[in-house]
Amino acid sequence: MDLYSDVLVIGNGVAGMFAALNIDKKYKVILISKTKADDCNTYLAQGGISKAKNKDDIDLFVEDTMKAGKGKNKIEAVRVLAEESIKNIDILMELGMEFDKDGEDFDYTREGAHTINRIVHSADVTGKRVFETLFKEVEKRENIILYENTTLVDILKYEGMCAGGVVIKENQVHTIHSKFTILATGGIGGLFNNSTNRRCMTGDGIAIAIKNNIKLSNLNYIQFHPTALYERGSEDRKFLISESLRGEGAHLVNKNKKRFVDELLPRDVVANRIWEEEKNTNSKCVYLDISHMENKFIKSRFPGIYNGCKKRGLDITQKPIPVTPVQHYFMGGIDVDLNSKTSMENLYACGEVSCTGVHGANRLASNSLLEGLVFSRRAALDINKKIDKTSMINLKHKLEIEEAKSIEETNLKYVLDTFAKALGDKKNELINS
Numbered sequence: 288m289d290l291y292s293d294v295l296v297i298g299n300g301v302a303g304m305f306a307a308l309n310i311d312k313k314y315k316v317i318l319i320s321k322t323k324a325d326d327c328n329t330y331l332a333q334g335g336i337s338k339a340k341n342k343d344d345i346d347l348f349v350e351d352t353m354k355a356g357k358g359k360n361k362i363e364a365v366r367v368l369a370e371e372s373i374k375n376i377d378i379l380m381e382l383g384m385e386f387d388k389d390g391e392d393f394d395y396t397r398e399g400a401h402t403i404n405r406i407v408h409s410a411d412v413t414g415k416r417v418f419e420t421l422f423k424e425v426e427k428r429e430n431i432i433l434y435e436n437t438t439l440v441d442i443l444k445y446e447g448m449c450a451g452g453v454v455i456k457e458n459q460v461h462t463i464h465s466k467f468t469i470l471a472t473g474g475i476g477g478l479f480n481n482s483t484n485r486r487c488m489t490g491d492g493i494a495i496a497i498k499n500n501i502k503l504s505n506l507n508y509i510q511f512h513p514t515a516l517y518e519r520g521s522e523d524r525k526f527l528i529s530e531s532l533r534g535e536g537a538h539l540v541n542k543n544k545k546r547f548v549d550e551l552l553p554r555d556v557v558a559n560r561i562w563e564e565e566k567n568t569n570s571k572c573v574y575l576d577i578s579h580m581e582n583k584f585i586k587s588r589f590p591g592i593y594n595g596c597k598k599r600g601l602d603i604t605q606k607p608i609p610v611t612p613v614q615h616y617f618m619g620g621i622d623v624d625l626n627s628k629t630s631m632e633n634l635y636a637c638g639e640v641s642c643t644g645v646h647g648a649n650r651l652a653s654n655s656l657l658e659g660l661v662f663s664r665r666a667a668l669d670i671n672k673k674i675d676k677t678s679m680i681n682l683k684h685k686l687e688i689e690e691a692k693s694i695e696e697t698n699l700k701y702v703l704d705t706f707a708k709a710l711g712d713k714k715n716e717l718i719n720s
């Protein structure tokens with residue numbers, strides 16, 4: 288079947304939905320998600336969203352982000368992120384998002400490598416609340432049509448321009464023609480044995496970009512979160528124990544109950560120290576201990592983590608949590624400019640699949656949801672400006688289901704080969720860890 292839309296958005300996380308919502312209501316948007324709508328990493332986010340506390344905090348926010356990123360960040364993108372953080376959080380609240388408050392002000396929390404408390408949150412289920420806020424609005428918008436369980440297998444290309452995408456839905460191939468396409472397909476955690484990510488996050492957008500010679504950057508910048516729950520033998524995605532526990536005073540200790548690292552150092556430093564400590568003590572994990580804090584505080588501030596651990600037989604108000612580093616986030620991705628435009632005409636990328644350069648070599652905690660908001664809105668505003676002057680290409684395209692499925696399989700191979708090359712000698716250690 289051939290479908291037509293002004294804008295095609297691939298991915299229903301924070302980046303895809305916020306992009307769709309910022310496209311002018313007079314344009315038709317098709318929004319697709321690979322599996323169920325809430326099966327995205329956005330839904331899982333715990334800690335919160337970074338935000339400059341006020342105009343005076345912008346420079347320090349930029350500095351913290353650059354330091355965590357080891358100076359490999361694109362400074363102009365980091366400035367945009369910090370400067371537009373206040374406005375984007377305001378827009379999110381206008382859409383109905385509620386953050387925890389301390390009196391009239393936000394209840395700002397802290398995570399590793401932030402010099403001050405500047406993270407807004409909704410208990411420890413910020414991502415779920417962001418998802419619900421945006422999804423409710425998407426459902427209300429008459430110009431946005433959502434197709435769930437619909438997988439993009441390739442983009443349509445005509446003379447170096449993107450003209451839409453080819454998708455598989457209910458075992459049938461559909462061609463979606465569009466003036467502009469936005470890839471918001473998220474991260475790569477599904478390629479790793481141990482990751483906090485949804486298993487369906489297999490870097491599909493990256494594969495499609497590789498195949499179509501779209502510029503990529505920083506493929507070796509993969510973040511390992513220091514503290515995922517250590518569960519012996521489990522093949523599911525790993526349960527994250529948010530950095531904000533450490534921000535609120537939890538201690539990291541080894542099997543001999545000794546502290547061995549400053550818990551608020553950047554993620555890569557803490558993850559490396561944990562790996563070292565595991566080797567030195569011949570253990571598969573270390574422990575994160577918050578049991579010295581008040582029961583009532585733990586349960587009300589971290590209900591998601593408290594209940595998640597309780598379900599697995601662990602009461603975190605009484606016992607330390609076994610933790611170990613696992614794959615968590617991808618700083619590299621499809622290279623984009625400050626308006627999220629890729630190297631291909633009429634194609635944009637935003638959210639985790641893109642590389643705006645804001646994170647450098649190591650993402651500062653809680654900067655990902657913010658990047659998703661700031662840069663997807665920029666993509667949408669840029670498209671709004673250009674769309675009336677852009678015509679639909681309406682490319683003739685026909686593909687049988689077997690061919691489409693074989694493209695999908697090749698995509699996975701492309702992306703695995705590419706990461707294997709990018710990671711070099713560390714490949715086996717990292718992909719299997």
Ligand SMILES: Cc1cc2nc3c(=O)[nH]c(=O)nc-3n(C[C@H](O)[C@H](O)[C@H](O)COP(=O)(O)OP(=O)(O)OC[C@H]3O[C@@H](n4cnc5c(N)ncnc54)[C@H](O)[C@@H]3O)c2cc1C
Nearest residue numbers: 298299300302321328329332334335439473638639655656
């Ligand atoms: C456990 C956990 C906790 C986190 N906590 C925080 C936090 O506190 N603060 C923070 O800033 N960040 C946090 N992050 C990171 C952050 O949640 C993600 O980086 C961010 O949500 C990514 O948003 P996104 O819109 O790019 O992708 P996602 O939300 O992952 O959405 C990707 C979408 O793309 C779709 N898709 C993928 N491939 C295809 C395809 N081939 N065809 C069609 N659709 C496709 C998926 O179906 C999905 O809808 C956390 C991540 C995890 C995993």
